[in-house]
Every structure is written in C-alpha cells, then in structure tokens.
Amino acid sequence: MTRDDDSPAGTSAATRAGYVALVGYPNAGKSSLMNRLVEQKLSIVTPLAQTTRERVLGIDSRDGVQMVFIDTPGLVEPRYLLHRAMLYAATEVIDDADVVLLLVDAAAGMPEFSPDVLRLLTLAKSLLVISNKHDLAKPAQLETVRNWSRERFGLEPWEVSALAGTGIDELRAEIARRLPESPFLFPEDDISSQPVRFFVSEFVREAAFELFEKEVPYSIAVKVDEFRENSSPLYIRATIYVERPTQKAIIIGQGGAAIKRLGQSARLKIEEFVGGPVYLDLWVKVVPRWRKDPLQLQRFGFSVPNPEKNA
Template sequence: MDESGDEVTTRAGYVALVGYPNAGKSSLMNRLVEQKLSIVTPLAQTTREKVLGIDTRDGVQMVFVDTPGLVEPRYLLHRAMLHAATEVIGDSDVVLLLIDASAGIPEFSADVLELLARAKGLIAVSNKQDLARPGQQELVKHWTQERFGVDPAQVSALTGEGVDALRDEIARRLPVSPFLFPEDDVSSQPVRFFVAEFVREAAFELFEKEVPYSIAVKVDEFRETATPLYIRATIYVERPTQKAILTGQGGAAIKKLGRSAREKIEEFVGAPVYLDLWVKVLPRWRKDALQLQRFGFSIPTQEERT
C-alpha cells in the first residue's frame, strides 16, 4: 500500500539475456541494473555461469539473468554452459535475444531456435547500434521478422541508446506480482561469487587467449570481519606451463593479476581488501564432470551417464 492506504500494483519477474558469445549480454545487463555485476572483456565466452542482477524502480522489479553464449559445445564445460543458458530460457517471464548487429546473423542450432520460438515474452534486441551499418540493421530486422515474427528493439549497451525504451517494454510484459527480492538488493548471489568473477576478468585482461579460458577460481577463505577484508583464492589451470605463465618470473605476473583483481573487488565491496592468490594445476578440469560440479556447474543428466 502507498501512504494513502491504497493498494499498489507491482510487477516482477525474471528476464533472461541470451544470445551468441560477445553479443553484449553482460554489457546490457550492467547498463540495465546501473552497476557492474557481469564481467566484460573483448574475448568471447567470458561468461560461464548465470549472473543475477536485480533492478527495482517505479513499482517494477526486473530480475535479470545474464547467461553464457549459445554455441555448439566442444567439451563438457561448454555443455554445462549451454545447459545453463537454455534452462533459463524456459524459466523466464521475458527473454531478451541479443544479436550483435555489427556481426551478422547468428547461426543457432535447430534445438535452440525452437526453444527461442516457444519462449515467453521474447524480445529480439539488435545491439551495438553504435557500430552497425544501416544495411546490417536491416538484415537483423528481416531475420527476426522472418524467424520470430517480431521487430527488434534497437539498442547500444555501450552508449545507452534505446535502453530506456527497452526497459519500458520489459516492464509492460512482466506479470503483476509482489517483488521477489527486497527492494534494495542488486543480486541474490554471494560476494564470493563476484570475487571469483573479478579474478577471472583480470586474467582475461592480462594474459593471452589460451590461458584465461583454462582458469577456474575458487574462493577458499573470506574473512568479512578482518580489516582489510581478507580473501584467499586459488586459481586452477590445466597445465604446468599455464601455471608458469600465470606466476611469471619471480612472481611478477601473479602480483600484477592480484593488484588488478583487488582493485575490482574493492570497488565492488566498497572496502579495502587483502587478496591472497594461489595457483594450482588441475589437469583436464574442463572435461571432468566431478571437477566441474565442484566448481558449481550443473552437468546435464545425459552427460553424467557418458
């Protein structure tokens, strides 16, 4: 109820952001929640797990779910990532299908296209309007009309162009509902999760392409009562050569990575941080179901049997 005692109608629901890797899903979610929650790098497939961001304003609560890219998997980690993304499509009230208008039409599998066609509240989003040429924008529009019978919303996650109009359209499609989370929440995921993500982001920024993709990060200790806040985390890689690259001569590389990650974490938590990083070798973890589950990935049932 409002101050006058009248009943206030609110809307709330889950909004999935799906699409090809590097379509701008993470950048758009950060823009929509007006806070950096999803890590962003120029390299594709940075997002491995679902990231939740909550935006509550004007009687509407949008629970955004950033997802890994929809690609054909090459190994078990990719299958877990694809499973996470497709699972969200069926569970959400609104699905934002992001297309990088500057990169052409995505080639989704038949299964993914069928899932998208059945999705509730599908909104096609033609992103990167700041980079796309008019001909590319028209190509995206023709594809979304032909494939899904909808005109795309045109936005730029980088500049903010079209984002307010997109937010209004999402709000119209969400069901009447009480808020799902407290109004001041920005995510339902623990700080430990974001700590690990910021360490990965720093690795993507500092090292060559192969090494960041081989990394998994596990927060082993998190002392909130310590000043500065004490965090001990282990970075796992698959080969000794990758460990040597991460460590660097005399530990120079891991120190540089630690400084970059610590600054990101301090900005996120708003407090000084002591970040204690360790590097260990865990061979073939990206193809090992038990290790993936240890890192929090959900393995599709059929993969557990093979």
C-alpha cells in the same frame, strides 16, 4: 547482497515483478546490457567470446517494478563438457523466464541457432529481439538484423547500444510492460542473489582475461577459499585452477611478476565492488583437464547435464 543507495521502490498493490533472461551468441553484449539495465558492474565483460560461464543474476527495483535479470553464457556449439554445462545454463532459463531478451551483435553476422534452441526461443513466454552494438553497425547491417528478426520470429528488433547506453530506458519500459503483476520476488535493496564470493571469483577471471592470452584465461577456474567478512581490510584467499603446469608458470610469471599484476588488477575491481579495502591472497593449482571432468566441474559449481555421457 544489497545496493547501497536507498532509492524508493514501490511494493504496494500494483507492483510488477519477474525474471528476464538475456541470451544470444557469445560476445553479443549480454553482460554489458545487463550491467546497463541494473546500472551496476555485476557481470564481467571482455572483448573475447565465452567470457560468461554461469548464470549471473542482477536485480533492478524501481518505480514499483522489480526485474530479475539473468545473464547467461553464450549459446555455443559444445566442444567439451564445460561448454555443455554453459549451454545448459543458458537454455534452461529460456523456459522459465517471463521475458527473454535475444541479443544479436548487429555488427557481426546473423546467428544460426540449433533447431532445439530455436524451438525454445519460439516457445518463450515473451520474446524481444535486441539488435545491440547500434553504435558500431552500418545501416545495411541493421537492416539485415531487422529482416532476420522478422523472418525468424515475426518481430521488430529493439535497437540499442549497451556500450553507449542508447535505447536502454525505452527497453526497460517495454520489459516492465511485459512483466506480470506480482509482489517483489526479492527484497527491494538486493542487487543479486549470488554471494559476494561469486563476484570475487568472476573479477579475478576478468583480470585474467585482460592480462593473459590465447587459451590461458579459458583454462582458469577460480574458487574463493576464505572470506573473512569482519576483517579490515577484507581478507580474501582464492585459488586459481589451471589445466597444465605451463599455464601455472605463465600465471605466476618471472619471479611472481605476473600474479602480482593479476592480484593488483583483481583487487581494484573487487574493492570497487565491495566499496572498501581488500587484501587478496591468490594461489595457483593445476587440475589436469578440469574442463572435461564432471566431478571437477561440479566442484567448481557448474551444473553438468548427464555427466556419465560426457566424461
């Protein structure tokens, strides 16, 4: 996938490039910060925790520096197999990243990471603690994050607001300084390595988070079944999987009213992303307990660690 402007980005001798992981508790603002850093709505954002379930890759190439951001699911205490897959997706990148951004929601309590996660973080090649939601946090809360960051990691946190956009340019410059000299890892016009159909399914999930309550959005997985690239409007057929017939009934609504609203909302998000008209054909199917089923999770594209131990 490529970006539609053609900003000049140097690919000459002294370019820098590398992977930058965004990790932290659910709801800390990881996806918001990545969208800010790449200046594009790539990763879905909602007020609810555990929105991001898989890694989302966003690429920013400018001024001879290519940053390949990896947004991750929150570092959760796993309660079922989907959580284990999410935690795996988040921790696996810490090891490989050139720079790890550890996000903390400064307006909330300090995170308590498991010893395994803490060890991974302290072994990161280059770690930055990011105190996010600066706009929301009280001075005493910001001080708490500073003390926490000094005690745990011996680091001064970077104070930013992903929502207001403050501190972002300074942070980007600091990340650039920490990346190794390297040729670009992706073509400089690319904004992600993930296919458009991945982002389509994410925008359907984001719309579902905005329309439905309680466990319903968490019970949803979305798979694009058909994507007619050359049609106009762009034709997309997708299936929404839920765990129970009652959830299916909620998503469809009285006389199909709810799924119509969901389709309209998701279509607008997808149209903004692809920059053209879209025909979105949504279907709903029940797959009992898919969040606990290793085969289903793999079918939906999750990497499941040791599935036989968790069935």
